[in-house]
Amino acid sequence: MNWSAFIVFVILFALVTVVGFWAARWRKADLTLLEEWGLAGRRFGSFITWFLIGGDLYTAYTFIAVPGLVYGAGVTGFFAVPYTIVVFPIMFVVMPRLWSVCQANGYVTPADFVRGRFDSRGLSLAIAITGILATLPYIALQLLGIQVVLEAMGVTGTGIMHDLPLIIAFGILAAYTYTSGLRAPATTAVIKDTLIYITVIVALIVIPARLGGFGHIFAVANTHLLAAPKPASIFLGPKGYWAFSTLALGSAFALLMYPHAITGVLASKGQTAIKRNAVFLPLYSILLLFIAMFGYFALAAGIHTKVSSLVVPLLLLKEFPSWFAGFAFAAIAIGALVPASIMSIAASNLWTRNIYKEYVNPTATTADESRVAKLVSLVVKLGAVIFVVALPLVYAINLQLLGGIWILQTLPAVMLGLYTRWFHRSALLIGWLVGMVIGTVMAASQGFVSIFPLQLGGLVLPVYAAVWATLANLLVSVVLTWIFNAVKMARGVDATTPAQYQDVAAGSIGA
Amino acid sequence: MDDKSLRPRSKQWYWLFLLPFIGTLWPPFYAHERPIVAGFPFLYWYLLVWVLLVGIISAIVFAITG
Numbered sequence: 001m002n003w004s005a006f007i008v009f010v011i012l013f014a015l016v017t018v019v020g021f022w023a024a025r026w027r028k029a030d031l032t033l034l035e036e037w038g039l040a041g042r043r044f045g046s047f048i049t050w051f052l053i054g055g056d057l058y059t060a061y062t063f064i065a066v067p068g069l070v071y072g073a074g075v076t077g078f079f080a081v082p083y084t085i086v087v088f089p090i091m092f093v094v095m096p097r098l099w100s101v102c103q104a105n106g107y108v109t110p111a112d113f114v115r116g117r118f119d120s121r122g123l124s125l126a127i128a129i130t131g132i133l134a135t136l137p138y139i140a141l142q143l144l145g146i147q148v149v150l151e152a153m154g155v156t157g158t159g160i161m162h163d164l165p166l167i168i169a170f171g172i173l174a175a176y177t178y179t180s181g182l183r184a185p186a187t188t189a190v191i192k193d194t195l196i197y198i199t200v201i202v203a204l205i206v207i208p209a210r211l212g213g214f215g216h217i218f219a220v221a222n223t224h225l226l227a228a229p230k231p232a233s234i235f236l237g238p239k240g241y242w243a244f245s246t247l248a249l250g251s252a253f254a255l256l257m258y259p260h261a262i263t264g265v266l267a268s269k270g271q272t273a274i275k276r277n278a279v280f281l282p283l284y285s286i287l288l289l290f291i292a293m294f295g296y297f298a299l300a301a302g303i304h305t306k307v308s309s310l311v312v313p314l315l316l317l318k319e320f321p322s323w324f325a326g327f328a329f330a331a332i333a334i335g336a337l338v339p340a341s342i343m344s345i346a347a348s349n350l351w352t353r354n355i356y357k358e359y360v361n362p363t364a365t366t367a368d369e370s371r372v373a374k375l376v377s378l379v380v381k382l383g384a385v386i387f388v389v390a391l392p393l394v395y396a397i398n399l400q401l402l403g404g405i406w407i408l409q410t411l412p413a414v415m416l417g418l419y420t421r422w423f424h425r426s427a428l429l430i431g432w433l434v435g436m437v438i439g440t441v442m443a444a445s446q447g448f449v450s451i452f453p454l455q456l457g458g459l460v461l462p463v464y465a466a467v468w469a470t471l472a473n474l475l476v477s478v479v480l481t482w483i484f485n486a487v488k489m490a491r492g493v494d495a496t497t498p499a500q501y502q503d504v505a506a507g508s509i510g511a
Numbered sequence: 512m513d514d515k516s517l518r519p520r521s522k523q524w525y526w527l528f529l530l531p532f533i534g535t536l537w538p539p540f541y542a543h544e545r546p547i548v549a550g551f552p553f554l555y556w557y558l559l560v561w562v563l564l565v566g567i568i569s570a571i572v573f574a575i576t577g
Contacts, residue, residue, distance in 0.1 A: 081558045082535035085565045089528035092569055214550030236542040236554060245536040272577070279569040285562045289555075503521075503576075 001154040002317075005326030009153065012195065012330035013169070016188050016337065020176030023183035034369040037181035038108060038349045039267045046276040048186050049268040052342070053277055054284050055189030056264045057084075057255060060145025060336035061138070061400075063196070063291055067315075068308030070295025074225045074232035076240060078292055082248035084285040087255055092278035095256065096271035097418045097501045103266075104500040109346075110262050110414045111354040117417050119492025120425035121358060126432050127410050128354035131259040134403035135347045138258075139384040140396040142343075143170065144309060145336035147388070149329035152313035163389045169333065170340075174381045177341045178374050182267055185341040192338045195331035200287055203294070203328075207319050211300045221296035234296065239462075243451045246464040254408040254466060257415065259346035260339065271503060340381070348376040398448040405439035405450075405466040412470075412477050418501065421494055427480035435473030439465050521576035528572070531565045 027043065029036045044052060062080075070077035098113065107113045110131065115124035143166060150165050157164070176184045211217050218234055225232040236244060255261055268274055298315040305314060312332070316325045352373040357364045364372070387396060413428045442452040442465040453462040485491075534540065541557040548556045 075554065078555075078558070081562070085531050085535050085558070085561050088565055088569060089531055092572065093525055093528060215547070216550070218550060218552060218555075234552065235544055236538055238539075238542075241538040241542070244538055249532075249536055275569075275573050279566055279573050282562050282566040282569075285565075286559065289559055289562065 002152075002322050002325070005153050005317075005322045005329060006155065008323050008326030009149075009330045009333070012191075012327070013333065016191055016334050017172050017176065019187050019191060020172070020180060020184045020337075023176070023180040023187040026183055026187060031179075031181055032367045032370050034108060034349070034352065034366055034373055035106075037370045038345055038352075038373055039263065040182040040186060042103060042267060043269045044186060044267050044273070045269055046273040046280075048190075049264070049273050049277050050280055051189040051193055052182075052186045052267065053261070053264040054281060055185060055192055055335075055338035056260050056342050057087075057281075057339075058196075058284050058288060058335075059138075059142060059339040060332050061141045061339075062288070063332055063335055064145050064148060064309050064312055065141075066288065066292050067294035067298065068311045070292050071298050071303075071311045072228075072230075072232070072295075072308055074221075074234050075236045076232070076244065077295060078289075079244045079247040079251075080292060081285065081289050082245065083251045083255075084288055085282065086249065087252035088278045088281055088285075090252060091256055091265075091281075092275055094415055094418060095265045095274050095278075096503060098262070098414075099265055099268065099271055099274055100502065101418070101496050101500045105496060108266070109259065109350050109353050110257070110410065111350060113496075114413050114417060115354070115358075116495035117421065118413065118423075118425040118428065119494065120429070123413055123425050123429045123432070124354055125358070126429055127413060128350045130406050130410050130432075130436070131350045132347050134407040135259055135343050136380065136383065137387075137396045137399035137403055138260075139340050139343045139347075139380065140387040141400050142336040142340040143384060143388040144393065144396070146170075146333045148309045148313050149332050152310065152317055153326070153329060166389070167385060169337070170381055170385050173337050173341060174344075174378050177344060177377055177381075181374075182263070182342070182345055185338045185345070186267075188334065188341070189338045192331070192334045195327065196335060197287065199328040199331045200290055202324070203297075203316075203319075204290055207297050207301075207315075210319060211297065217293075217296050217300040221299040224299040243462050243464065246467045247450060250408060250464040250466040250470070251404065253411055253415070253470075254404050257407045257410050259350055260343040263342060263346040263349065340384070344377045344380045344384075345373075347380050348373040351376045401448055401450055402440060402443055405443060405469055406436055408466045408470050409435035409439065409473050412474055422481065423477055424481040424484040424489065425492055426489065427477045427484055430480055431473040431475075431477030434476045435469040438472045439469030442468060524572045524575050527568050530568060531561060534564070535561050 029041050031037045035041055066077055066080050102113055105116055111124045111128035114127050146169050147166055155165050208214050208217060222234045265274055294312055294315055298311045301315060301318055303314045305311060316328045352369050356372050409432050412431060446452060450464055451462050452465040452468055453460050454468060541554050543553045545553055
């Protein structure tokens with residue numbers, strides 16, 4: 001047991017716990033309203049939104065998985081960089097429209113929007129279920145972040161004792177999310193990012209100097225990668241082009257369709273706050289590029305492990321004094337709590353608004369909604385704990401991979417729906433189903449790998465399965481829309497008006 | 512687009528956002544080893560520069576269109 005690391009870790013964890021509970025009183029409002037519990041009253045300015053969305057998108061799983069991927073697969077793992085470059089222009093252009101129409105109509109979830117826009121309960125249900133399914137394994141994987149740092153500190157035991165620290169950590173998280181709602185991740189995200197930035201900056205100053213400089217690190221890493229049983233490289237060859245760019249593009253669009261990303265956006269107080277965030281969020285992408293480099297640092301430092309999730313913890317333990325390793329571990333663990341909290345809130349919002357209120361209790365009051373959402377946020381976290389404790393980890397990893405493919409299938413209805421009502425609601429629903437099936441089959445057929453090599457004539461294109469699935473989805477949606485329109489199938493009534501998508505000039509709302 | 516008639520001029524600047532897509536999603540542009548800067552092979556510092564550029568492009572569009 002590494003006591004000095006563990007003590008630093010516990011102190012920082014206690015700080016976050018206090019802040020998480022205190023958050024209920026911050027910008028005090030009636031937390032029995034879902035708007036307040038689940039969206040913090042749509043009042044977050046640019047600054048808090050930056051931490052909230054940053055905390056949302058750059059999760060503990062990112063900090064563990066990306067360097068782990070780079071450690072094993074070399075440059076391929078760096079697709080995360082173009083991914084987090086192109087995601088922000090998309091956010092700048094698209095998300096203010098979504099914010100605006102949701103604010104005008106009191107929509108809390110993307111499925112609320114689809115319900116109003118296309119007048120379709122079925123399509124709305126499909127969007128809600130996809131969102132929940134994609135989010136649950138993601139929450140479970142955040143637990144992995146906590147689990148690996150606990151393990152690295154030597155917090156081990158047998159039977160129930162082995163999982164007890166993890167259960168305590170998630171219990172605390174569940175309690176403060178229950179009482180404070182979205183205010184909890186927003187405030188704790190500030191601590192999380194401070195710790196992460198300090199860790200990465202210190203690592204960048206200390207580690208390359210210890211390992212003989214960046215040039216040497218790249219060279220040694222490349223030697224190790226080439227010599228591996230499954231050879232890889234720090235250089236991207238022509239064979240890797242398609243996978244690299246389609247993973248980046250597909251992931252960027254998928255990210256913005258995730259319920260937790262949309263929750264973060266909708267909680268901001270206006271379009272200006274969202275656009276300003278698109279300008280400043282790339283700061284996290286710089287961080288991400290260097291975090292990905294940790295994979296090469298580990299290779300150069302002579303870290304040997306078959307478990308990719310242990311690459312970063314082992315590197316930190318080897319290169320830092322143990323008290324600072326404890327600091328870095330706290331950064332990772334808290335980096336798991338923030339997104340897990342937002343994700344559980346987003347999933348609860350979907351359940352409450354689009355399943356409970358729609359199908360179970362249509363006369364639910366706003367107080368009922370908030371009560372149900374709070375309870376569901378507990379259920380969701382309990383489910384995540386059971387998932388990680390009781391089932392092999394590979395289940396959660398595979399499901400999270402599928403989640404990325406699935407969530408992209410909501411793009412035609414949600415994102416294109418912001419621009420046009422041309423699509424027929426039934427065509428979108430069938431397109432969604434086709435995309436879900438094709439994407440799942442493609443990934444599963446490769447043994448749960450994101451890249452599917454599709455043979456087109458004499459050409460084999462290894463492309464991100466989510467992109468293939470979305471193309472199929474779009475094709476079906478377009479063709480069926482033509483057909484359904486031709487036979488004059490009912491299109492429903494659009495509850496939104498063109499003016500509600502309008503860009504508001506700076507200063508009018510939420511400057 | 513629903514709001515094109517309402518704010519026709521400002522949206523044209525959004526076309527600038529095509530640049531990061533072209534610059535970062537076409538690997539033949541940057542999948543090279545050289546020139547090396549501060550120990551970083553080309554691909555790595557090229558992408559780092561694009562992270563900065565995307566922020567600058569967004570800032571310009573934001574400043575002009577609000």
